[in-house]
Amino acid sequence: MTMLIRATALGLCPPGHQRALFGPLALTLGPGESLRLNGASGAGKTALLRHLAGLPSPVRGEVIRKPGLRIGFAFAEPRLIPGLSARGNVALPLPRPQTVWLQEALDQLGLGACAALPAPLLSKGQAQRVALLRALAIRPDLVILDEAVSGLDPESLARSRDFLERSRAETGFALIETSHDATRFFAPDAPCLKLAP
Numbered sequence: 712m713t714m715l716i717r718a719t720a721l722g723l724c725p726p727g728h729q730r731a732l733f734g735p736l737a738l739t740l741g742p743g744e745s746l747r748l749n750g751a752s753g754a755g756k757t758a759l760l761r762h763l764a765g766l767p768s769p770v771r772g773e774v775i776r777k778p779g780l781r782i783g784f785a786f787a788e789p790r791l792i793p794g795l796s797a798r799g800n801v802a803l804p805l806p807r808p809q810t811v812w813l814q815e816a817l818d819q820l821g822l823g824a825c826a827a828l829p830a831p832l833l834s835k836g837q838a839q840r841v842a843l844l845r846a847l848a849i850r851p852d853l854v855i856l857d858e859a860v861s862g863l864d865p866e867s868l869a870r871s872r873d874f875l876e877r878s879r880a881e882t883g884f885a886l887i888e889t890s891h892d893a894t895r896f897f898a899p900d901a902p903c904l905k906l907a908p
């Protein structure tokens with residue numbers, strides 16, 4: 712099977728730490744596969760996810776990504792563009808205007824009424840749903856969710872779960888996720904990689 716990501720000799724020993732927080736460890740992820748990352752606060756989950764995605768990170772180790780791999784990344788902190796509306800943030804990474812998809816997606820996540828609001832006026836849970844849609848908008852091969860739904864109420868969580876599952880059924884993306892709340896994993900039965908010394 713073609714691998715999306717293959718990583719080896721992963722490890723983290725941040726400046727000022729006497730010993731490694733985790734590693735060495737390796738992981739591979741193929742199309743449509745899921746992986747959960749587990750570890751105490753400060754274990755290095757966000758740092759590892761950033762390293763896998765090619766973002767600046769103190770984690771060391773080789774990462775080979777399938778050429779052209781499209782990664783949709785959503786963090787606990789939504790990191791929306793403040794000068795754009797909710798709709799504008801989701802539309803930003805779209806390669807071309809997809810008005811129908813956009814409106815349906817916003818409605819399905821319960822964001823229809825706030826779609827025109829500037830990002831700074833959204834609640835945390837609204838902003839997290841916008842960030843989730845933005846991650847899915849590019850039709851990614853791999854979705855990385857880092858505590859991405861931690862602020863959602865049960866109904867918003869259920870809507871997000873439905874939307875993510877339907878998107879996944881259409882495009883078959885792989886998923887790596889982390890959550891301190893085990894009930895908030897989208898793939899709770901997926902293999903779990905525990906980060907620990």
Ligand SMILES: Nc1ncnc2c1ncn2[C@@H]1O[C@H](COP(=O)(O)OP(=O)(O)OP(=O)(O)O)[C@@H](O)[C@H]1O
Pocket residue numbers: 725726732750751752753754755756757758759767768769
């Ligand atoms: N750019 C960086 N430079 C130096 N150290 C860093 C950097 N980024 C993270 N760290 C350190 O790496 C360690 C792991 O941080 P990280 O945010 O990955 O933990 P986490 O497992 O995601 O924690 P939480 O569950 O609380 O979000 C922390 O000690 C942090 O200070």
